[in-house]
Amino acid sequence: MAETLSRPQDHREWFAFVLVWGAAALVTAVFCWLLGDIIWHGLSHVSWTFLTTSPENAGRRGGIGPILVSTSLILGVCLAVSLPIGIGTAVLLAEFTSDQSLFGRMTRRSLDVLAGVPSIVFGLFGNAFFCKALGLGFSILSGGLTLACMVLPILIRSTEEGFRAVPASYRLSAAALGLSRSTTLVHLLLPAAVPGLLVGLVLGIGRAIAETAALIFTSGYVDRMPQSLLDSGRALSIHIFDLSMNVAGGDANAYASALVLVVLLLAINGAASWLATYGLHRKIMTV
């Protein structure tokens, strides 16, 4: 492929060549510029003290210790709720619901719509439902649950795709060997669907960890160290937003926090793809 593209034969191929490589170069350049900018401005402020101490003077000085804790707690609540529900629903949709059934079509359609709903809408819903109706107030729990609602559609749909990508011959040969449906599901289909699950997880966590709009109305602004899940806690993305928009002179720490956020994201991405290719691949999908 690269061979034919690097030696263009005629004008049209030349054009396609420039277009394809140009687009790729542009995307990469934007990413590098962004990353470079954040590293350039942020790296000198990131230190162990920055990561562990509390913010002072509205975040102009001090660190992001409590904010990291709140962020992880929010993310933890989000995953603890969305993973089991997500996998369960995906199994139901992919393995126990026919494509044509009304239930299946309606659920899929709703999920696709939900996946496209702006996060501010989830924020308002979370505020009305979790904070007010369920009386959880502005809390890490409300924030995590709201994020779970937001992440679920992505997680379910991509896990479902993972299940659908498993060839039908697995199910037939497993059944022909007298394996029960549940064994087939747990030991053969689930491992084979893990790559789809991981894709959904990475997309979901990516969306969750970068979220501001849905969290402003649910987990709140408070930048103190949270004492319980019912305390309000400030997420990293909100901290960045606040420093750069509302706090004059907060740019340096905003950059440093952004750098931490990006590194976190890259780490999660890397861990997931490592898990998909090595950790699980070698053990289960061995070729």
Next chain:
Amino acid sequence: MRPVEPSIIEQRSRHPLGDRSASYEPQPFVEVDRLSLYYGEKPAFQDVTLSINKGYITALVGPSGCGKTSFLTCLNRLTDLIAGCRVSGRIMIDTRDVLASDIDVIQLRRRIGMIFQKPNPFPLTIRRNLEFPLREQGLRDREQIAEIIEATLRDVGLWDEVKDRLNSPALALSGGQQQRLCIARALALLPEVLLLDEPCSALDPLSSGVVEDLIVSLRDRYTVLIVTHNLVQARRIADYAALFWIKNGAGRLIEAGPAKQIFEEPRDPLTAAYVSGMRG
């Protein structure tokens, strides 16, 4: 997890691979009576009545799409997995009424092994491929499992080729080896009937020959039903043959009987025309 069935261990000692006597009075084991199968409204085959003798190899032949695969999947109720699939008629295997709603389908499928056209080992190690269905059947004793694995692998002539790499992935084996592994996996459950759906058609001639010899060696010990497009092969290995054909958009059984008669002096002109392709 299913409870351990006490009978399994006993059956194993009673029914070791390979010591049944070689000759049988032809004795029907599978009896199919006016069986029809529909995918939605579309019939795959209709009104098939056929009896299959115990301990012999019966070949199913016929043009593509005449319902041979569909017929096999009725016998182990794999049809249950296909949405919109409807089966009517009656199938008796030994004393079991296969289509009865209260039959234990899982038990039934353990008694009836099936091999597919495309080798389909699970993406697990060679050992796990064989061990997994056994454990699921309730066998826990590691030593006994190891014995069965060795015995079945020897049975399919794979032992010497894989004994040093039982823990390597099954998908790394060649196509022919994978197919033999699949046969071993089915044999390990001590089935009474083996359904083989074009087991050689995805293999090169050499592996195909090896698998064919293996199938021949299963005669007497198992009741084998094999679908094949290779009439020469059918002639070589089958004791009985049945010809399916498409009539009015649905598969029909045209003629069934001893292989010699079907291939050499067919009664039906369709059969005559079809098997003459073998000579031509």
